[in-house]
Amino acid sequence: xxxxxxxxxxxxxxxxxxxxxxxxxxxxxxxxxxxxxxxxxxxxxxxxxxxxxxxxxxxxxxxxxxxxxxxxxxxxxxxxxxxxxxxxxxxxxxxxxxxxxxxxxxxxxxxxxxxxxxxxxxxxxxxxxxxxxxxxxxxxxxxxxxxxxxxxxxxxxxxxxxxxxxxxxxxxxxxxxxxxxxxxxxxxxx
Ligand SMILES: Cc1cc2nc3c(=O)[nH]c(=O)nc-3n(C[C@H](O)[C@H](O)[C@H](O)COP(=O)(O)O)c2cc1C
Numbered sequence: 001x002x003x004x005x006x007x008x009x010x011x012x013x014x015x016x017x018x019x020x021x022x023x024x025x026x027x028x029x030x031x032x033x034x035x036x037x038x039x040x041x042x043x044x045x046x047x048x049x050x051x052x053x054x055x056x057x058x059x060x061x062x063x064x065x066x067x068x069x070x071x072x073x074x075x076x077x078x079x080x081x082x083x084x085x086x087x088x089x090x091x092x093x094x095x096x097x098x099x100x101x102x103x104x105x106x107x108x109x110x111x112x113x114x115x116x117x118x119x120x121x122x123x124x125x126x127x128x129x130x131x132x133x134x135x136x137x138x139x140x141x142x143x144x145x146x147x148x149x150x151x152x153x154x155x156x157x158x159x160x161x162x163x164x165x166x167x168x169x170x171x172x173x174x175x176x177x178x179x180x181x182x183x184x185x186x187x188x189x190x
Pocket of ligand 1: 020022084
């Protein structure tokens, strides 16, 4: 991996089975696979068996924290549950602390007419508390299940591709800037 390669963790927000998160996640992963200069991995609360709250000595928590620590940036793929984000996502976020700090977080949200934006907006103060920087530009899908064809293919259209390009441009800028800054001046506070 070159020094300029960005390591991005894709955080899945839903832990239920089945879940639409897999459709959105696949769309995102397919697109990220086409971009140069990044390597990425999924962090899935359904796979991690995380305990409630901050329990640093659990193996699953250590595994999560090591994965987050190695990342330069995060993309949170979140549905909207009751005008907010899922509890499983909050458990995952609360399981780490300084691993989030001085790193950028972008959101891909989905839901009904709100497109999951109420979940994304409520995540901003959570990440502010963790000394993370949230990206202004969001990729948001309103009723994305309407864009799955009979063959199961999800095609959200050109607007989504454009929104992703914008979001990734901003995420990349912050990720490179903060990676450089962390390497010269360790971030204190997180
Ligand atoms: C507990 C629960 C609460 C929900 N509340 C909302 C909501 O407030 N607003 C909304 O747009 N969609 C809401 N939905 C619909 C979800 O956005 C939709 O079911 C989505 O597919 C959930 O993502 P998932 O399948 O990946 O878990 C809710 C779904 C669940 C299960």
